Amino acid sequence: MDKTTWKRRVSKAPAECSSALRGHCILPSDTFLAKGSATLDKLKDLCNEGKEHPSTLFQLYTQAVLDITYFEENQLVDEDFPEESSLQKLTELIYILSEPEDLVRECSINEEVSSQKPINILGAELLECLYWRKGALLYMYCHTAKERSEWLQENIATFKKCLNDGVHYLMKMLSFRCPLQLDEDVSLQDKDTATLLSEGIFSDTHLLAMMYSGEMCYWGLKHCGEGKQQSLESIDPVSSSDLGSRSQSISLDFQETGRNMLTKYVAVCEGPLKGQAWNTTTAKQMLRYFVKSHN
Secondary structure (H helix, E strand, C coil): CCHHHHHHHHHHHHHEEEEEHHHHCCCCHHHHHHHHHHHHHHHHHHHHCCCCCHHHHHHHHHHHHHHHHHHHHHHHCCCCCCCCCHHHHHHHHHHHHHHHHHHHHHCCCHHHHHHHHHHHHHHHHHHHHHHHHHHHHHHHHHHHCCCCHHHHHHHHHHHHHHHHHHHHHHHHCCCCCCCCCCCCCCCCHHHHHHHHHCCCCCCCCHHHHHHHHHHHHHHHHHHHCCCCCCHHHHHHHHHHCCCCCCCCCCCCCCCHHHHHHHHHHHHHCCCCCCCCCCEEEEEEHHHHHHHHHHH
């Protein structure tokens, strides 16, 4: 992609994103929507000027996407994920949240940009936000959908696909920053903090991602059967396409993945975070289910 094409693509992106999302918005004065819209307008001006470094433009676009989609996600949660329309809205949001990383991959305007990966352009924090939001959105959707017994019975393949994609997104979110290697060159007075960093836990969100992943695997094993399964496209091509081309095709081992995530979650909560109000009761109950189902 040459520079002219790239500028045209980025210039169009704000309008595409804004148009797609504003069509659903009921409260245009919402703080996040207003903030995101202002960022999109600023981005368009910067694209026209052509003076900013591409990484700055990518980061601005990503922040605008995060702000505006947050508004829409809150609407879905407040409406308790309407059965007749929420899956389509979910698909649209995941598509838009995937757009910043896809755009970076598409853009090859010069050696400086084309040789760098999305993490070098967007940074770990923004990428973590994008994947966290996709994974957490699917977690909340599945949390609601699993209680709709008739829908679940008729759409088990779609439910399983949502779980699979959600866990993949959360695991990806946890992979962007390498755990801190503790050695003689690293000096941390707080041993608990050092332990958390060595486990790759840099925030509360990282810990929640572990719990959400484990819980989604538990739902998968409980409602969809055994963890080791075939490619999801071979189960139901229609349900796979419902979530768009970016959805994951390789099915997880729900049992192994869930057990690993929850074991680590419990160890951290009862170790370096002991006494910090992190509850492990539900995680332990799910771990016992994993052990029972394995025997």
